[in-house]
Amino acid sequence: MTDRNADSALDRAAAEALALLAEDRRSRADRRASAGEELSGGLGTPAGGNAGAHDAGYDFLFADDTRDRPRCEAASGEAPPGGPGAGGSEAEPFSADGLSGKPHVPASGREVASQDAGYDFLFVDETPVPPEAQASSADMSAEPPHVPALERKAAPQLPAYDFLLADFADGAPTSSQPASACRETPEEPGPGPGPAPAPPGYDFLFAGSSAADVSPERAAPRQEAGPPGGTPAADPAPQPPRHAATPWPGACGAASGAGERLPAVVRSLDGALGHVLAAPLAALTDLPSFDTSAMDGWAVAGPGPWRLPRDGGGVLAGDEHTETSPVRDGHAVRIATGARVPPGVTGVVRSEHGEVTEQGELYATRHVTHGQDIRPRGQECRRGDLLVPEGTPVTPALLGLAAAAGYDELSVTRRPRVDVLVLGDELLREGLPHGGRIRDALGPMLGPWLSALGTEVIAVRRLGDDADALYAALTASDADVVITTGGTAAGPVDHVHPTLRRLGAELLVDGVAVRPGHPMLLARLAPGRHLVGLPGNPLAAVSGLLTLAEPLLRTLAGRPAPAPYRAVLTEAVQGHPADTRLVPVVHRHSERAQPLRFHGPAMLRGVAAADALAVIPPGGAPQGAAVDLLELPWAGSA
């Protein structure tokens, strides 16, 4: 009953890469949120997003137009933006007075340090995000014959997925919809024209709904399972009444507040990817740690022409003796990119910009400025400088920076350890569905998804519908978080609630006012150990993952809340009268979100094409409304 899914290293690596891409995406979104008025509307992510907190730690990196660039340029002896110098010092020579200036060793680390505010050569590129792709209308005639053409008003930004884009004229599917979508329609609302008042019987539109699902009374006590058909009930005792479902924003907040950041651990650079820094990363050395040639050529001292050593000797990267071999005015030595610049050198002449006579004299064919093509010590940072703050996710780039700055290992927050228990006798591990049984869609999905969220997945195990096996697995697990799938409702073999009672677990969230996924739950098994119960319907499980698991895991991992990300709906999305809806959308590199079809609770077709779930408030959202987006881990890779 406890088959293990081997988590291949490849799967994990791919998932980690997805997480990193998402971080990058969030970072870009953050910048757009700061820049665009539509995105700065102050509706933070219900999960507790805090735009300011994220930026604050990076203040020293962000552009500040009030800074005195000319002063900085003067102080550094470097080029103006775009020219040679700190920010782009390997560009063409820029100044006409290089030879007339008094001979002077290029800016040393100390001189550079005196710029203090002169770090604006680091500041981020504020290039506006390119306008969204306004793709031309797709050639609908090119669609496969079995996929009926949609009306042209479906947003054309994603031609390859046109057949997935929501296209509801009145909240009902068009007649051209695939049959599978039509079958789902009575159970779920399609993106519709807006927040229409719920007509009688409206609740039939909603996923898994019964009258109790959508009416205010839906939170009334539900009938608990009697003795389950498949295996004996874990706890046949009378069931306590269910309390009201938690509103969706509150559920996210309860999850993020349920745990505490895990302790710091030390990891080698090799093992730190996917963690979060538990301490600020301060430079352990100046970078560069010595005045460095930026080009292959000649290191020259004073005005030319310059005499070269008769032995033809030069300086290579890694040579140690250069500090003791000064170059006198009027002399030059060959030098390689990355080599330490000897004392007395005032500039580097690139090999393509110099000519050597038969007499061994070097002439520059271009003007040579003071400090030309020399990266001064401390140009990037001084020892002790804050490079990135605590809480920063460890990305490949950060690993490179840490290594450059002298680190062999990093202090990171321990990643949450997660067990996944997939429940359901009907689930097949392979092959085609048959005999009333279906493929397990959640086991293959959750392992990599959880890895992408920065967790260490211990195992994904399939337990069937066996109350005792569930009890035993929960008792034996030493994971920080156990995630179950299925069995959250009150059916005859839904064992999650009875087993939690048997364990004496504390239910922190028992049902959430969100569609799909309302039976999701969060429980404390013991201090520091939690269980997230995801509903079995696959999109409902995704909803639970983003609503309860992700915020909890983020807190445990010490990850900052993602910056609020909002987008404007390309069309109205019908709402639930009382509950939040999470609807798959595409918004690739755009501030416009296109709702997708195939968003029924049992469907993954929409979310597989999506890069976010749009948060649709109770009552719905009209076309043009700005809604919060929950970005999916792969959002940045699309």
Ligand SMILES: Nc1nc2c(c(=O)[nH]1)N[C@H]1C(S)=C(S)[C@@H](COP(=O)(O)OP(=O)(O)OC[C@H]3O[C@@H](n4cnc5c(N)ncnc54)[C@H](O)[C@@H]3O)O[C@H]1N2
């Ligand atoms: N009387 C009521 N019945 C149901 C209600 C309700 O309020 N009252 N809620 C419905 C809703 S909404 C959902 S969501 C589900 C949640 O049910 P469970 O969490 O107990 O999940 P199961 O019953 O085990 O499975 C539901 C559905 O999903 C399929 N499933 C389960 N696991 C997987 C998997 N790993 N891969 C693919 N599909 C899976 C399963 O076969 C069922 O079809 O309850 C409703 N019922």
Ligand code: MOO
């Ligand atoms: O609506 Mo359930 O919550 O189908 O997923």
